[in-house]
Amino acid sequence: MGRFMRRARKIKVDHNSEFELDLAPLLAVMVKLVPVLLVSSAFVQMMVIETELPQVVSEAIQRQDEQKTPTNVAMEVDAKDGIRIIVTAKGQEKIETIPLKDGAYDLQSLHQKLVEVKKAHPEVFKMELNPDGKVSYDTLVRIMDAARQARDNNVKFPVFDTKQGKNVETNYMFPEIIFANTMEG
Known part of the structure; x- marks a missing residue:
């Protein structure tokens, strides 16, 4: 019985490892998006002409x-x-x-x-x-x-x-x- 429990526990661990998320692709996308967002926000600031009125x-x-x-x-x-x-x-x-x-x-x-x-x-x-x-x-x-x-x-x-x-x-x-x-x- 002890042997069966050990095996069951081992299977459970293997089962969990199948669902681990690989975040590398997501991080790669984020690294590419950040410069795009920074550049576009700089453009938005350039297009607004702020003038102070008295x-x-x-x-x-x-x-x-x-x-x-x-x-x-x-x-x-x-x-x-x-x-x-x-x-x-x-x-x-x-x-x-x-x-x-x-x-x-x-x-x-x-x-x-x-x-x-x-x-x-x-x-x-x-x-x-x-x-x-x-x-x-x-x-x-x-x-x-x-x-x-x-x-x-x-x-x-x-x-x-x-x-x-x-x-x-x-x-x-x-x-x-x-x-x-x-x-x-």
């Missing part, structure tokens, strides 16, 4: 969000017609069109028009952007640059500073840009 401008954007009927500035970018600036204030729409110049977007005229819009509505720091599907990414970046801040250092806009309790000057125009039609498929 606190005064950030607070002004927040105030604009809290308004029930804020003045709305929108830009429609069309591959054929050019760029339309639509300002909706107190329920009234005003449309300015900047046509294409020699088949390209007239970014100089666009910037000048946006400076005029900003002077008329200094409390607005947010803009909606509705690009046509045919407009290139590079063009959109240049349009957003034209809207972000005044290029002329002498051009300043008033913004209310809650800490000082008075208006201060900034050269930021429309740093907060929202793509309004990106959800439309």
